Amino acid sequence: MNVSDAIYSRSSIRDFLTSPVSNSLIKELLIKASRSPSGGNLQPWQIFVINKKSMDDFLEFQANWMQPESPAYDIYPPKLKEPYRTYRYDLGEQMYSLLGIPREDKDARLTQVLKNFNFFGAPVGIFCFIDKSMGPPQWSDLGMFLQTFMLLAREAGLDTCAQEAWSMKQDSVKSFL
Incomplete structure (x- = not known):
């Protein structure tokens, strides 16, 4: 597979094998x-992989965590302006429609949101x-990484889903890792 094929075939998977x-x-x-690329080759990040037994242990740890969590950062600006607010809303509507979840079914929507916290069933989780x-340039470097x-995962026949949802559970994630 070449890079173009990896780009065009990549999508955010929300139901893994x-x-x-x-x-x-x-x-x-x-x-x-x-x-x-990383400015000054700083690569100021740490990567943690959970797989197999550590994935099972992590999901059990998360299920038993009862303390309130403090988000690491806002995933979206608190007052997301147009046209971005509409883009986000429309994408959400499309996604729930594809899943057959009507807007008024709040329980089904919540169930779908909570699937973030089991990695949508993926066998591997990676935390960064x-x-x-560090500032925006280094966050950009992490994004490129x-x-x-x-893309390399796609080339290897694997699918991925970048998830910022875990930033809402930084306390329990840090405690486990």
Whole structure:
């Protein structure tokens, strides 16, 4: 598969197969992705992979976590302006429509949202942490790293879903890792 094919065939998957993914493949993809551009080659992030037993342990830990969580950051600006607000709304409507979930079915929508917190059934989860003293250029570098990883994963026949939802559960994630 070439890069163009990887780009055009990549999408955010929200219902994964449970087929195992080897730690050696994940490591290989992460090593390749580390060749992504990074200003001054800082690469000011840490990557944590959960797979197999650690995935089971993590999901059990999350299910038993009862303390309130403090979000790491706002996923979207609190007052998302137009046209971005409409883009986001329309995409949500399309996604729920494809899933057969009507707007008025709040329980089904909540059930779908909560699937974020089991990685939509993916067998592997990857967490990225960036030093809080870093600014937008370094966040951009992390984005390039993640995009490279996702394209390499696609090339290897794997699907991905970048999830910012986990930023709402930083306390329990940090506690586990």
